Amino acid sequence: MAATTTRVAPADKHDVRRRALAESALRTLGELGYAKASLREIANNSEFSHGVVHYYFADKLELIVFGVRMYKETCVTRYDGVVAASGTAAELLDAFAEKLVETIEDEAPMHRLWYDLRAQSMFEESLREAVGQIDRTLEEMIWRVVTRYAELAGAEPAVAAHAAYGVLDGIFQQGLLGHLNGDAADPLGDLRREVRAVLPLMLRR
Amino acid sequence: MAATTTRVAPADKHDVRRRALAESALRTLGELGYAKASLREIANNSEFSHGVVHYYFADKLELIVFGVRMYKETCVTRYDGVVAASGTAAELLDAFAEKLVETIEDEAPMHRLWYDLRAQSMFEESLREAVGQIDRTLEEMIWRVVTRYAELAGAEPAVAAHAAYGVLDGIFQQGLLGHLNGDAADPLGDLRREVRAVLPLMLRR
DNA sequence: CCGTTTCCTTGACGACTGTCAAGACTTCTC
DNA sequence: GAGAAGTCTTGACAGTCGTCAAGGAAACGG
Numbered sequence: 001m002a003a004t005t006t007r008v009a010p011a012d013k014h015d016v017r018r019r020a021l022a023e024s025a026l027r028t029l030g031e032l033g034y035a036k037a038s039l040r041e042i043a044n045n046s047e048f049s050h051g052v053v054h055y056y057f058a059d060k061l062e063l064i065v066f067g068v069r070m071y072k073e074t075c076v077t078r079y080d081g082v083v084a085a086s087g088t089a090a091e092l093l094d095a096f097a098e099k100l101v102e103t104i105e106d107e108a109p110m111h112r113l114w115y116d117l118r119a120q121s122m123f124e125e126s127l128r129e130a131v132g133q134i135d136r137t138l139e140e141m142i143w144r145v146v147t148r149y150a151e152l153a154g155a156e157p158a159v160a161a162h163a164a165y166g167v168l169d170g171i172f173q174q175g176l177l178g179h180l181n182g183d184a185a186d187p188l189g190d191l192r193r194e195v196r197a198v199l200p201l202m203l204r205r
Numbered sequence: 206m207a208a209t210t211t212r213v214a215p216a217d218k219h220d221v222r223r224r225a226l227a228e229s230a231l232r233t234l235g236e237l238g239y240a241k242a243s244l245r246e247i248a249n250n251s252e253f254s255h256g257v258v259h260y261y262f263a264d265k266l267e268l269i270v271f272g273v274r275m276y277k278e279t280c281v282t283r284y285d286g287v288v289a290a291s292g293t294a295a296e297l298l299d300a301f302a303e304k305l306v307e308t309i310e311d312e313a314p315m316h317r318l319w320y321d322l323r324a325q326s327m328f329e330e331s332l333r334e335a336v337g338q339i340d341r342t343l344e345e346m347i348w349r350v351v352t353r354y355a356e357l358a359g360a361e362p363a364v365a366a367h368a369a370y371g372v373l374d375g376i377f378q379q380g381l382l383g384h385l386n387g388d389a390a391d392p393l394g395d396l397r398r399e400v401r402a403v404l405p406l407m408l409r410r
Numbered sequence: 411c412c413g414t415t416t417c418c419t420t421g422a423c424g425a426c427t428g429t430c431a432a433g434a435c436t437t438c439t440c
Numbered sequence: 441g442a443g444a445a446g447t448c449t450t451g452a453c454a455g456t457c458g459t460c461a462a463g464g465a466a467a468c469g470g
Contacts (some may be wrong), residue, residue, distance in 0.1 A: 033324075039459090040456085051418070055418070112328065116325070116327070118382070119323075119324045121386060132388040135382070160399070162389075170373070170375015173378075181333045183333075194371065198368060198372065222447090243426075256429090257448055259428085260448070264429080
């Protein structure tokens with residue numbers, strides 16, 4: 001039966017290839033950025049040749065959008081673990097701040113790509129829908145953290161979901177910039193401190 | 206004497222041309238984004254031909270960096286007027302929120318370019334110094350608003366300058382995204398409300 | 411085992427890119 | 441007004457890009 005080689009259903013194989021290509025695309029985009037990542041470079045970082053892209057995708061943008069949507073799935077539950085594991089407001093605060101720092105340490109290229117693509121969406125119409133969906137999903141993810149934090153603290157959030165996301169995303173982005181561009185002494189320590197200072201301010205008193 | 210035609214000192218003329226070119230570059234970049242703005246397109250939006258760029262600049266990046274530095278000068282004092290004109294904390298809060306909204310209404314292309322370039326700086330080493338300088342300058346600008354607001358309210362800021370900038374920049378960025386990508390019903394109204402809700406939270410109580 | 415379908419590589423296309431050299435045009439100097 | 445210096449245009453260069461067509465390779469169905 002050659003169990004491990006071709007176990008996937010024939011219809012799924014197409015999708016497996018698409019995912020493999022998209023993964024290479026994300027890796028390359030995270031390394032070079034949207035402006036400089038070519039299809040040939042993306043294919044070089046995969047096990048295929050450059051022509052195969054147009055067998056699985058209509059054009060470059062469809063590949064990127066597909067990859068961006070994949071990326072969302074891995075992002076969406078990143079902080080749900082710390083929410084579930086924390087029994088007090090202080091615990092949640094520390095764990096959340098720590099998780100944000102770890103995210104930058106472990107996946108900086110992926111996140112600079114995200115900010116790159118979000119900026120590109122302001123110029124490139126075709127990216128808007130996918131980027132907008134992800135941004136809303138991230139907002140919901142952050143909102144789950146904030147509401148749970150408020151609940152544990154016995155208080156109400158002082159701002160709406162959209163504002164809370166903007167606030168924390170802004171701080172996170174500054175941390176990423178500092179980490180990658182190296183203009184601060186200890187950008188990730190700053191990020192940790194700032195999250196611990198700002199999140200409590202978002203509770204009504 | 207032909208008073209108006211060639212009044213500039215010969216040494217300055219060179220700089221006047223560089224500024225004219227850089228201005229065209231900023232206009233084009235704001236329209237097309239970093240990834241798609243070519244030197245020929247930039248020159249087309251100016252009164253010169255495409256070859257002249259390399260007479261005044263070593264390469265494309267030097268032109269862009271020069272333009273980005275120019276942009277900073279126009280940005281840096283944008284909110285100082287509302288700081289000077291406001292006599293109470295509530296006045297300052299309203300005027301500042303309103304000014305942020307106006308900024309997006311009047312100069313959206315310029316600001317999507319800023320976020321584009323800041324994202325590019327995470328990939329392109331050559332942009333980092335200029336982008337970092339501007340980011341720090343913007344932080345100082347925001348900090349002047351926050352400290353004056355705290356002063357008028359008779360309180361101390363609850364967060365440091367870096368965090369305050371991250372928070373407000375994040376909210377502003379969400380407003381710009383909503384305005385350009387059109388995923389919300391009234392993004393600028395949301396921005397105004399959010400600023401008025403968040404800024405008071407940044408005071409120590 | 412042959413024929414068919416699916417999958418992938420190769421090579422080429424036209425268009426576009428940043429760069430630069432050659433020369434024309436303008437402006438200044440004597 | 442001739443020569444020199446500065447300014448700008450034009451055209452070409454070597455690359456790279458996304459795209460696609462032709463055909464080989466592999467998997468599949470009979």
